[in-house]
Amino acid sequence: MFSGLWLISILSYLRAMFELLRKNIEKHLAISDSDFERFTAPFYHRKIAKKQFLLRAGQICKFEGFVIKGCLRVYYLDEQGQERILYFAIEDWWITDIDSFTNNTPSILNIEALEDSEVLLITQPYKEALYEQVPVVEKLFRIMTQKTHVALQRRMISALGKTADERYLEFITKYPQLEQRLTQLQVASYLGISHEFLSKIRKKLAKQR
Amino acid sequence: MFSGLWLISILSYLRAMFELLRKNIEKHLAISDSDFERFTAPFYHRKIAKKQFLLRAGQICKFEGFVIKGCLRVYYLDEQGQERILYFAIEDWWITDIDSFTNNTPSILNIEALEDSEVLLITQPYKEALYEQVPVVEKLFRIMTQKTHVALQRRMISALGKTADERYLEFITKYPQLEQRLTQLQVASYLGISHEFLSKIRKKLAKQR
DNA sequence: CGAAAAAGTTGAACTAGTTCAAAAAAGAAA
DNA sequence: TTTCTTTTTTGAACTAGTTCAACTTTTTCG
Numbered sequence: 001m002f003s004g005l006w007l008i009s010i011l012s013y014l015r016a017m018f019e020l021l022r023k024n025i026e027k028h029l030a031i032s033d034s035d036f037e038r039f040t041a042p043f044y045h046r047k048i049a050k051k052q053f054l055l056r057a058g059q060i061c062k063f064e065g066f067v068i069k070g071c072l073r074v075y076y077l078d079e080q081g082q083e084r085i086l087y088f089a090i091e092d093w094w095i096t097d098i099d100s101f102t103n104n105t106p107s108i109l110n111i112e113a114l115e116d117s118e119v120l121l122i123t124q125p126y127k128e129a130l131y132e133q134v135p136v137v138e139k140l141f142r143i144m145t146q147k148t149h150v151a152l153q154r155r156m157i158s159a160l161g162k163t164a165d166e167r168y169l170e171f172i173t174k175y176p177q178l179e180q181r182l183t184q185l186q187v188a189s190y191l192g193i194s195h196e197f198l199s200k201i202r203k204k205l206a207k208q209r
Numbered sequence: 210m211f212s213g214l215w216l217i218s219i220l221s222y223l224r225a226m227f228e229l230l231r232k233n234i235e236k237h238l239a240i241s242d243s244d245f246e247r248f249t250a251p252f253y254h255r256k257i258a259k260k261q262f263l264l265r266a267g268q269i270c271k272f273e274g275f276v277i278k279g280c281l282r283v284y285y286l287d288e289q290g291q292e293r294i295l296y297f298a299i300e301d302w303w304i305t306d307i308d309s310f311t312n313n314t315p316s317i318l319n320i321e322a323l324e325d326s327e328v329l330l331i332t333q334p335y336k337e338a339l340y341e342q343v344p345v346v347e348k349l350f351r352i353m354t355q356k357t358h359v360a361l362q363r364r365m366i367s368a369l370g371k372t373a374d375e376r377y378l379e380f381i382t383k384y385p386q387l388e389q390r391l392t393q394l395q396v397a398s399y400l401g402i403s404h405e406f407l408s409k410i411r412k413k414l415a416k417q418r
Numbered sequence: 419c420g421a422a423a424a425a426g427t428t429g430a431a432c433t434a435g436t437t438c439a440a441a442a443a444a445g446a447a448a
Numbered sequence: 449t450t451t452c453t454t455t456t457t458t459g460a461a462c463t464a465g466t467t468c469a470a471c472t473t474t475t476t477c478g
Contacts, residue, residue: 076366098359200465
């Protein structure tokens with residue numbers, strides 16, 4: 001009786017996980033049940049405890065991941081040894097070092113869980129096989145990569161032309177859910193400014209209202 | 210006799226043009242003769258005189274282009290009305306506003322020829338048709354977009370973490386051919402600094418050797 | 419719970435990069 | 449060639465953002 005309930009709850013959790021993935025995919029294109037099943041088959045589930053790493057600089061990034069729970073950061077160390085956050089990923093986001101993953105070269109990036117997290121992972125050879133066997137996957141990742149690229153291009157425009165204040169406001173407007181879960185240190189590192197300066201910006205903005 | 214030579218020279222020019230495109234594609238994947246022919250069929254040739262525009266802010270970007278001659282810049286106007294160059298494109302580079310092109314929304318970007326230039330263009334509906342009719346095209350653009358994305362991510366890392374000196378050195382090392390053809394104003398705008406400051410950086414670097 | 423660690427605040431001194439203005443040099447056009 | 453326009457250089461005054469150090473507040477965890 002007890003173990004039966006346990007099994008049912010595990011199964012319903014798995015179902016919810018893959019539902020999230022399906023919803024994510026259907027933002028980009030329609031997919032049939034059978035294609036979706038073939039698509040998800042090679043994914044495996046992994047938990048990463050807070051402060052644990054999914055990838056460390058120097059390793060080759062063997063996976064592409066879809067976050068179903070938690071929050072992770074992707075960062076690298078600059079020449080002065082300072083941590084710089086490239087981006088964050090929470091539920092419903094994809095995560096990988098695309099440079100290392102596609103070129104099979106050692107990563108300069110670290111991926112670390114900021115909260116206890118769960119991801120669905122697929123490795124490179126399995127993804128390559130999906131491209132061959134499920135043509136819609138090729139289209140899916142073409143579209144997804146395009147959208148990621150558009151987003152990065154917009155961020156590039158911000159980084160080049162806007163002041164720290166503007167970038168901070170843009171960030172909290174665009175990702176209000178995310179800011180709540182992050183420390184100011186992390187936000188500052190993402191914006192490319194010192195945390196002291198971010199503190200001053202926040203003070204100034206608080207006064208203004 | 211005269212018109213015969215003229216025809217032959219036109220034809221050999223066309224052949225060279227598509228050879229360049231083929232070489233470009235084969236950097237990413239192998240393509241059969243027949244697929245390549247079907248791929249190139251919807252492309253058309255266009256000349257853009259120096260200072261002419263291929264795209265103006267406000268228009269919807271209807272094309273994706275491959276540069277076979279010349280040099281173009283992609284730029285936008287920031288809040289202060291200053292021109293900011295996102296990137297350049299010379300022979301063997303692709304050019305479009307991917308945001309406007311894929312989302313069919315008005316562009317914030319301008320694309321202007323810095324030299325008399327020539328491009329091969331394909332419009333959105335034709336490209337969409339290619340995706341359906343020539344499956345390898347889906348893979349081709351998936352790989353191309355991935356690589357562009359990796360390059361942009363690397364640039365993002367530079368923009369966030371490096372000083373103007375470092376970014377300038379990186380630029381001239383990475384694109385020595387390009388720097389020759391650009392004014393310092395243009396390079397400064399690409400690096401996201403004032404041209405006066407670039408001039409000072411160049412002076413400082415010249416002294417050091 | 420209490421101690422230790424991490425995050426956030428503040429001010430002062432500094433530095434990288436900007437703005438403005440004026441002059442010199444280089445290119446384009448006629 | 450001459451003229452006009454654009455690019456480049458230079459200096460001085462300024463500003464956005466950094467660094468360092470000391471302190472307060474919050475979070476973590478044994």
